[in-house]
Amino acid sequence: GESVGLHLPxxxxxxxxxxxxxxxxxxxxSDYFIWYKQESGKGPQFIIDIRSNxxxxxxxxxxxxxxxxxxxxxLQIAATQPGDSAVYFCAEIQRGTDKLIFGTGTRLxxxx
Amino acid sequence: NAGVMQNPRHLVRRRGQEARLRCxxxxxxxxxxxxxxxxxxxxxxxxxxxxxxxxxxxxMPKERFSAEFPKEGPSILRIxxxxxxxxxxxxxxxxxxxxEQYFGPxxxxxxT
Numbered sequence: 001g002e003s004v005g006l007h008l009p010x011x012x013x014x015x016x017x018x019x020x021x022x023x024x025x026x027x028x029x030s031d032y033f034i035w036y037k038q039e040s041g042k043g044p045q046f047i048i049d050i051r052s053n054x055x056x057x058x059x060x061x062x063x064x065x066x067x068x069x070x071x072x073x074x075l076q077i078a079a080t081q082p083g084d085s086a087v088y089f090c091a092e093i094q095r096g097t098d099k100l101i102f103g104t105g106t107r108l109x110x111x112x
Numbered sequence: 113n114a115g116v117m118q119n120p121r122h123l124v125r126r127r128g129q130e131a132r133l134r135c136x137x138x139x140x141x142x143x144x145x146x147x148x149x150x151x152x153x154x155x156x157x158x159x160x161x162x163x164x165x166x167x168x169x170x171x172m173p174k175e176r177f178s179a180e181f182p183k184e185g186p187s188i189l190r191i192x193x194x195x196x197x198x199x200x201x202x203x204x205x206x207x208x209x210x211x212e213q214y215f216g217p218x219x220x221x222x223x224t
Contacts, residue, residue, distance in 0.1 A: 008152055032211065043116075043203050043215035044155065089154050093211075099145065099168060100205075100213060102154030 010107040019077040023090035030092035116216035133189040137206030145205040
């Protein structure tokens, strides 16, 4: 289930289950969104992106959904594996700028 | 094609000293971004540079912090007279176009 810890919210899932990580973004002027995975001691790693003219985009085992009406982004990971354990951040780029604005992050824990 | 390189990976400085963090972008990338990350938080944008130009420094503290990306050589983030509050992980990202940003492994600065 999902819980809020002292710092990052944590999502615990069993290996093989699907994971859904949610994110609320801040600015309706944002037109480009990215999900990053960050493992302990490493830099963020690009997972998948989506532009504001799309509602859904699929990659290998991952799907990103964008709901512009409520400014909500989600990342779905199919058949979650232990190697998926990490902190996941959504990020947005506002139209006319080039800087990424990161969300709070969610820690995904996968147990056998 | 090597990824984004950052050095040093770990840097310890005493209060009042200077810290210099280096970033070599991916080959062919001319856009460089610096971000700071505190423990259990998302990355915060600091500055965006292209060769010899600062494009957006809206996230840089007004004092003690400076950044450059010379015609030749790596991008440098310089922090003068460091204080304990500067302790953080500093990440550099690069892009070819101002969209998909690839991150380096980061420099972890500890101020004692």
